[in-house]
Amino acid sequence: MEQTFIMIKPDGVQRGLIGDIISRFEKKGFYLKGMKFMNVERSFAQQHYADLSDKPFFPGLVEYIISGPVVAMVWEGKDVVLTGRRIIGATRPWEAAPGTIRGDYAVEVGRNVIHGSDSVDNAKKEIALWFPEGLAEWRSDLHPWVYEA
Numbered sequence: 001m002e003q004t005f006i007m008i009k010p011d012g013v014q015r016g017l018i019g020d021i022i023s024r025f026e027k028k029g030f031y032l033k034g035m036k037f038m039n040v041e042r043s044f045a046q047q048h049y050a051d052l053s054d055k056p057f058f059p060g061l062v063e064y065i066i067s068g069p070v071v072a073m074v075w076e077g078k079d080v081v082l083t084g085r086r087i088i089g090a091t092r093p094w095e096a097a098p099g100t101i102r103g104d105y106a107v108e109v110g111r112n113v114i115h116g117s118d119s120v121d122n123a124k125k126e127i128a129l130w131f132p133e134g135l136a137e138w139r140s141d142l143h144p145w146v147y148e149a
């Protein structure tokens, strides 16, 4: 079972999309393993997006992420990193398929509502950065109704 880091960005929070977004991952059959509602420090946002620090949009991206509280989450499940990215949709909302979160709710790349780890390795790094305190240990009693093994 994989884990991925998912964050509802400040625009998703402001627009009242928290419940809908959580519901999509929950109903799919993934397990919520960690969640916190928090404001992000500038230096922390810079660390999270360190790989993009040389991009022209980096300063604006950091301002965006610190502009209001975010919902930081860890979700667990089979192939959750790739499947999570497919639930989220393409980075540029005009390329995101209808039915995806960005396809349904976003217009601008700089207001694309949600973050999801793009690889298993990056998921591990992001989970360690955002949840150094560790995660909840549990498995749904419905597990066999969602997973074959």
Ligand code: IDP
Pocket (backbone or CB within 6 Å): 052, 057, 061, 090, 091, 109, 110, 111, 112, 114, 115, 116, 118
């Ligand atoms: P991802 O969020 O789909 O993984 P990344 O390429 O990792 O996309 O970029 C991180 C975030 O930076 C995007 O989600 C988006 O908010 C922002 N971003 C990416 N490209 C642009 C751009 O060209 N202009 C403004 N913001 C951008």
Ligand code: MG
Pocket (backbone or CB within 6 Å): 116, 118
């Ligand atoms: Mg990314």
